[in-house]
Amino acid sequence: MIEIYTVQEAQQGILRREMALEPEVPPALQARLDELFGAGSTPDTAVATILRTIRQQGDTAVRHWTAKIDRVELAQLAVDKEELGTAVSRIPADLADALRFAADRIRQFHSYQPLPNWTTTAMGGRLGQRVTPIQRVGVYVPGGTAPLPSSLLMGVIPAQVAGVPDIVVATPPGRDGRVPDVILAAAAITGVETVYTLGGAQAIGALAFGTQSIPRVDKIVGPGNLFVTLAKKQVYGVVGIDGLYGPTETVVVADETANPTWVAADMLAQAEHDVLATAILLTPSRELATAVQIEIARQLENLSRSDIIAISLANQSGIVVTANMDEACTLASAFAAEHTCIASANPQQWVDKIPHAGGLFIGERSFEVLGDYVAGPSHTMPTGGTARFASPLNVSDFVKISSIIELDDATSAQLSPIAARIAQAELLDGHARAAGMRVGD
Amino acid sequence: MIEIYTVQEAQQGILRREMALEPEVPPALQARLDELFGAGSTPDTAVATILRTIRQQGDTAVRHWTAKIDRVELAQLAVDKEELGTAVSRIPADLADALRFAADRIRQFHSYQPLPNWTTTAMGGRLGQRVTPIQRVGVYVPGGTAPLPSSLLMGVIPAQVAGVPDIVVATPPGRDGRVPDVILAAAAITGVETVYTLGGAQAIGALAFGTQSIPRVDKIVGPGNLFVTLAKKQVYGVVGIDGLYGPTETVVVADETANPTWVAADMLAQAEHDVLATAILLTPSRELATAVQIEIARQLENLSRSDIIAISLANQSGIVVTANMDEACTLASAFAAEHTCIASANPQQWVDKIPHAGGLFIGERSFEVLGDYVAGPSHTMPTGGTARFASPLNVSDFVKISSIIELDDATSAQLSPIAARIAQAELLDGHARAAGMRVGD
Numbered sequence: 001m002i003e004i005y006t007v008q009e010a011q012q013g014i015l016r017r018e019m020a021l022e023p024e025v026p027p028a029l030q031a032r033l034d035e036l037f038g039a040g041s042t043p044d045t046a047v048a049t050i051l052r053t054i055r056q057q058g059d060t061a062v063r064h065w066t067a068k069i070d071r072v073e074l075a076q077l078a079v080d081k082e083e084l085g086t087a088v089s090r091i092p093a094d095l096a097d098a099l100r101f102a103a104d105r106i107r108q109f110h111s112y113q114p115l116p117n118w119t120t121t122a123m124g125g126r127l128g129q130r131v132t133p134i135q136r137v138g139v140y141v142p143g144g145t146a147p148l149p150s151s152l153l154m155g156v157i158p159a160q161v162a163g164v165p166d167i168v169v170a171t172p173p174g175r176d177g178r179v180p181d182v183i184l185a186a187a188a189i190t191g192v193e194t195v196y197t198l199g200g201a202q203a204i205g206a207l208a209f210g211t212q213s214i215p216r217v218d219k220i221v222g223p224g225n226l227f228v229t230l231a232k233k234q235v236y237g238v239v240g241i242d243g244l245y246g247p248t249e250t251v252v253v254a255d256e257t258a259n260p261t262w263v264a265a266d267m268l269a270q271a272e273h274d275v276l277a278t279a280i281l282l283t284p285s286r287e288l289a290t291a292v293q294i295e296i297a298r299q300l301e302n303l304s305r306s307d308i309i310a311i312s313l314a315n316q317s318g319i320v321v322t323a324n325m326d327e328a329c330t331l332a333s334a335f336a337a338e339h340t341c342i343a344s345a346n347p348q349q350w351v352d353k354i355p356h357a358g359g360l361f362i363g364e365r366s367f368e369v370l371g372d373y374v375a376g377p378s379h380t381m382p383t384g385g386t387a388r389f390a391s392p393l394n395v396s397d398f399v400k401i402s403s404i405i406e407l408d409d410a411t412s413a414q415l416s417p418i419a420a421r422i423a424q425a426e427l428l429d430g431h432a433r434a435a436g437m438r439v440g441d
Numbered sequence: 442m443i444e445i446y447t448v449q450e451a452q453q454g455i456l457r458r459e460m461a462l463e464p465e466v467p468p469a470l471q472a473r474l475d476e477l478f479g480a481g482s483t484p485d486t487a488v489a490t491i492l493r494t495i496r497q498q499g500d501t502a503v504r505h506w507t508a509k510i511d512r513v514e515l516a517q518l519a520v521d522k523e524e525l526g527t528a529v530s531r532i533p534a535d536l537a538d539a540l541r542f543a544a545d546r547i548r549q550f551h552s553y554q555p556l557p558n559w560t561t562t563a564m565g566g567r568l569g570q571r572v573t574p575i576q577r578v579g580v581y582v583p584g585g586t587a588p589l590p591s592s593l594l595m596g597v598i599p600a601q602v603a604g605v606p607d608i609v610v611a612t613p614p615g616r617d618g619r620v621p622d623v624i625l626a627a628a629a630i631t632g633v634e635t636v637y638t639l640g641g642a643q644a645i646g647a648l649a650f651g652t653q654s655i656p657r658v659d660k661i662v663g664p665g666n667l668f669v670t671l672a673k674k675q676v677y678g679v680v681g682i683d684g685l686y687g688p689t690e691t692v693v694v695a696d697e698t699a700n701p702t703w704v705a706a707d708m709l710a711q712a713e714h715d716v717l718a719t720a721i722l723l724t725p726s727r728e729l730a731t732a733v734q735i736e737i738a739r740q741l742e743n744l745s746r747s748d749i750i751a752i753s754l755a756n757q758s759g760i761v762v763t764a765n766m767d768e769a770c771t772l773a774s775a776f777a778a779e780h781t782c783i784a785s786a787n788p789q790q791w792v793d794k795i796p797h798a799g800g801l802f803i804g805e806r807s808f809e810v811l812g813d814y815v816a817g818p819s820h821t822m823p824t825g826g827t828a829r830f831a832s833p834l835n836v837s838d839f840v841k842i843s844s845i846i847e848l849d850d851a852t853s854a855q856l857s858p859i860a861a862r863i864a865q866a867e868l869l870d871g872h873a874r875a876a877g878m879r880v881g882d
Contacts, residue, residue, distance in 0.1 A: 362845065430706070
């Protein structure tokens with residue numbers, strides 16, 4: 001069941017952001033870590049071991065860890081081209097149509113994004129920024145309790161729009177040792193030609209360092225479990241990464257006009273992702289709060305993942321009754337949720353009061369599930385309060401800027417003595433000399 | 442002295458990118474680590490200790506580590522407002538003018554940068570991306586052998602152009618326990634009101650976690666030494682960071698028309714930064730190669746930092762004779778240097794052949810030293826080959842995107858069954874239900 005809290009209670013509890021540097025490790029996982037990596041291993045040291053061995057031994061280590069961790073002996077690391085090419089025919093036609101439709105909208109959305117490619121001649125010569133695609137990108141697609149073809153679309157398509165010439169996917173094998181057909185079909189729909197049957201830190205290591213059979217990438221994107229996330233952090237700097245993703249979160253800011261049945265359904269959808277998911281309702285309406293609480297209890301019964309939902313509702317989720325909508329917006333922005341939904345008769349008036357949010361779902365017709373699949377923006381969004389400084393995955397994640405400096409002679413001559421003067425203050429006389437000799441000093 | 446290499450030698454040597462995960466620790470540093478943090482400490486474990494204690498104890502730990510590492514007892518962590526406000530009057534007037542001139546150009550340059558703020562109504566309702574400034578940013582300004590006011594300008598001004606309302610600076614104390622006046626003057630010129638007398642990992646920890654007297658920031662930017670860089674990596678995720686910076690690098694791509702005196706001066710300027718700096722010339726002209734080698738030997742004698750220069754020239758730098766300019770460009774792009782300079786009578790023809798570079802300095806009048814101080818772009822650029830995926834510090838580093846999803850009723854109704862279909866495939870029936878109930882299922 002979901003609780004109703006006061007603002008004060010919520011601020012001490014579900015709205016409090018912990019800066020978790022060291023994750024809690026459940027006993028079963030600790031036992032497994034001890035078995036595979038030695039007594040007293042932590043997720044971080046286990047990941048370091050996986051990465052080090054992959055860097056040293058390449059494919060052998062990748063196969064070793066896949067056998068140990070995923071209990072799968074891989075004949076080959078990349079999915080056969082034939083198997084990939086025919087995958088769409090192995091999924092239901094209406095599902096293929098839905099994935100194609102979603103892919104088209106995601107592509108259209110990202111194609112509108114402007115990039116900071118510009119030059120000016122107003123500063124003497126030509127100055128500006130050149131934007132070029134990253135050469136080779138790895139998109140990680142998580143496995144887990146069910147295959148997630150939507151995550152493949154949401155990672156691959158913005159990279160394609162950015163012009164990345166070389167995009168590969170890594171995703172863990174299922175229990176049968178294969179990548180599920182629905183993932184392969186999503187890959188085929190985007191046109192991606194390389195899918196590695198690799199998950200966890202071993203996937204990240206293979207992509208970051210390269211192996212005998214896997215060329216290294218320049219950047220790795222996509223969400224994943226704790227081991228994927230720790231591995232991304234450890235290889236950051238060797239390759240680029242998009243961000244570090246934690247459990248998913250939705251905050252609904254609602255006034256008395258909101259439909260409690262819909263609010264409850266949206267919160268249940270959020271909570272079913274996993275036991276660490278967060279669904280929070282912020283509302284000044286005690287009536288809505290109570291109605292949503294009752295609706296959640298009623299709808300929960302019929303959902304297949306009710307066990308997962310019950311845990312996430314009890315642990316991280318809740319309903320908070322605020323003084324007014326302004327306070328609800330202030331709390332939502334401070335929480336800086338991955339998804340923030342505004343359920344109000346006039347939702348636009350609240351948007352500017354929530355500067356920090358990964359995605360803003362404005363009005364009850366723009367519910368979060370549409371954003372998960374088909375609205376257009378990538379569903380890979382900043383979690384854990386990182387929306388204070390980070391953005392949803394977007395086209396700019398797949399390009400990089402080169403600053404362009406092409407001064408005309410007069411401007412160069414004008415700037416040289418100024419550069420020399422600052423260089424002297426920094427005690428860099430080689431700098432001062434290089435500048436001075438351009439103007440005959 | 443600087444060596445002349447063949448392409449093959451260079452590819453096995455100076456052009457080879459090592460993926461250094463664990464830095465080499467000189468004996469003197471190891472002794473100091475053992476003394477301060479216990480025998481067998483590594484830079485990484487030392488940084489972890491500093492960060493953990495700052496997180497637990499706040500100001501007390503910040504003062505403790507500053508006393509231990511910088512050998513300075515800080516009366517207060519922030520520079521006095523009066524001392525900051527009057528700093529410009531304590532530096533030479535022509536230096537203040539040079540810093541103001543540089544600041545104006547840096548501000549003008551960044552003000553041209555477009556940001557990906559957009560909406561479209563072409564997809565049914567309103568979809569797009571809202572760009573908002575990050576609330577609070579910390580700019581790290583390194584200390585070291587000389588104060589670097591230019592680094593302050595290059596970090597603070599792009600943040601100001603982005604609209605960051607709350608910008609603070611951290612920079613290590615000098616031997617007298619004070620922040621040098623030239624740094625304070627640069628801060629005052631930009632209008633920054635808060636400068637913390639903090640360096641190293643202790644500065645990064647204080648900014649990332651906050652203390653009793655230092656509010657935590659949302660993002661930390663700027664280059665620093667090994668300990669700053671390791672600390673930035675460790676706090677990444679708690680706060681945003683701009684990147685991980687290693688030693689500075691310049692590659693000059695030159696043809697037979699280049700002026701060997703100028704090329705040599707530019708390489709010497711690069712090499713004087715520190716003993717780990719890299720200066721590489723790629724040229725098909727053996728005549729130029731020899732002339733530059735002679736010029737470097739000649740000019741080196743008169744430079745105050747010749748000891749530093751000699752080491753960086755011998756260890757990481759060199760002159761490489763290529764088959765032609767195309768090969769020089771290919772090698773430069775593969776190296777993906779922080780700075781790539783094109784010295785050629787017609788430099789424009791080579792620009793597109795170098796897709797990977799932090800800054801492109803096009804033509805001999807656009808020499809790298811101007812970029813260090815006054816050309817306009819931030820001199821904080823990606824090092825170590827990270828220009829393959831990373832960008833110079835720019836306005837987009839100081840904003841974040843929120844995806845905007847505000848669908849009209851008809852589009853919402855059209856998309857709901859498609860979302861429900863994919864949700865079913867992902868075994869998320871709470872998602873399917875939330876979508877289905879919008880269209881009466």
